[in-house]
Amino acid sequence: xxxxxxxxxxxxxxxxxxxxxxxxxxxxxxxxxxxxxxxxxxxxxxxxxxxxxxxxxxxxxxxxxxxxxxxxxxxxxxxxxxxxxxxxxxxxxxxxxxxxxxxxxxxxxx
Amino acid sequence: xxxxxxxxxxxxxxxxxxxxxxxxxxxxxxxxxxxxxxxxxxxxxxxxxxxxxxxxxxxxxxxxxxxxxxxxxxxxxxxxxxxxxxxxxxxxxxxxxxxxxxxxxxxxxxxxxxxxxxxxxxxxxxxxxxxxxxxxxxxxxxxxxxxxxxxxxxxxxxxxxxxxxx
Numbered sequence: 001x002x003x004x005x006x007x008x009x010x011x012x013x014x015x016x017x018x019x020x021x022x023x024x025x026x027x028x029x030x031x032x033x034x035x036x037x038x039x040x041x042x043x044x045x046x047x048x049x050x051x052x053x054x055x056x057x058x059x060x061x062x063x064x065x066x067x068x069x070x071x072x073x074x075x076x077x078x079x080x081x082x083x084x085x086x087x088x089x090x091x092x093x094x095x096x097x098x099x100x101x102x103x104x105x106x107x108x109x110x
Numbered sequence: 111x112x113x114x115x116x117x118x119x120x121x122x123x124x125x126x127x128x129x130x131x132x133x134x135x136x137x138x139x140x141x142x143x144x145x146x147x148x149x150x151x152x153x154x155x156x157x158x159x160x161x162x163x164x165x166x167x168x169x170x171x172x173x174x175x176x177x178x179x180x181x182x183x184x185x186x187x188x189x190x191x192x193x194x195x196x197x198x199x200x201x202x203x204x205x206x207x208x209x210x211x212x213x214x215x216x217x218x219x220x221x222x223x224x225x226x227x228x229x230x231x232x233x234x235x236x237x238x239x240x241x242x243x244x245x246x247x248x249x250x251x252x253x254x255x256x257x258x259x260x261x262x263x264x265x266x267x268x269x270x271x272x273x274x275x276x
Contacts, residue, residue: 011227012116015218017153020120022214024127024146026207031131033203037190039136039182043143046174047127050150053166061157061233062225066244069162069236073245076169077256081263083174087181088270094185101191 017058024051038090038100042083049079112230115156123149134189136182140175147171158233161241 028051031044053072060068094100126145133139147170154163245253 009111010113011229011232012112013222013227014225015222016116016120017157017228018218018222019215020123020153022211022218023124026211026214027124027127027131029210030204030207033199033207035131035190037136037187039178039185039187040130040139040190043130043136043139043178046170047130047143047146050147050170053162054150054153057154057157057159057162057236058228060159060236061228064233064235066235066240069159069241070244070249072159072162073165073241074252074256076165077260080169080174081260083177084263084267085270087177088267090181091184092270100185100187 014058014062018055021051021055021058024048024054036101036103038093038102038105041102042086042090046079046083049075112156112228115230116153119149119152119156123153136187136190137179140178140182143178144171144175147175156230157228157236158231159236161236161238164238 025048028044028048031047032041035041035044053075056068056072056075058068060066060072090100093105097105099105123146126142126149129142130139130146133142147166151163151166151171154160154166
């Protein structure tokens, strides 16, 4: 029983956090590529930013440095600003074209 | 105990992220994304990043996602129209993505196998005090530049979202 208890009390390898971060990032990329709704595409970008933040904080823990937290903080600030401007752009696009499907917003193609 | 917490919240995060991608209705995706962000906040706490965990809950799960839900409500966005996607994108994209994840996982498993372990409480430098100290001494210039960025974002959002005045 002590061995099982030891396994129960042991820490988590750093690589597990990084793998979780990679999986979340890949899911964000997949949603970004395959979804057609512009709001969902935007949410997938937020998912990717969160995944990267997780690896920043993991590295901060590994190296016992606070710089990773500062970086995460700045990423959060930029993501909040990006969300505000991006959603305003989505509102304007919807007002002018009446659609949220990114296949139909293609006026730069011609 | 650490392992149990990690498995539970990593599982919630992955399942919610899959749900974000697979749900057809934007509001369901948004609510799943809040689940992802909440469980990532718990993982931040476990990594000793108290301030970042709180900022995650307040800024991301609070402010940003409320903005998303508000826009979904304003636009009355319905379920996504499913149309025939190009086969090349699916044939190439999904295997490429799977290969990317496999390669990255292999790299992390190999390169970080003896990088130490994460245990709750073995890093206490993530308190609001130490983050604030670093922010206002070493990283003061980026912090001030960020305020300009936010000002630009506010002006941009107002200009984009206002009614045309003739």
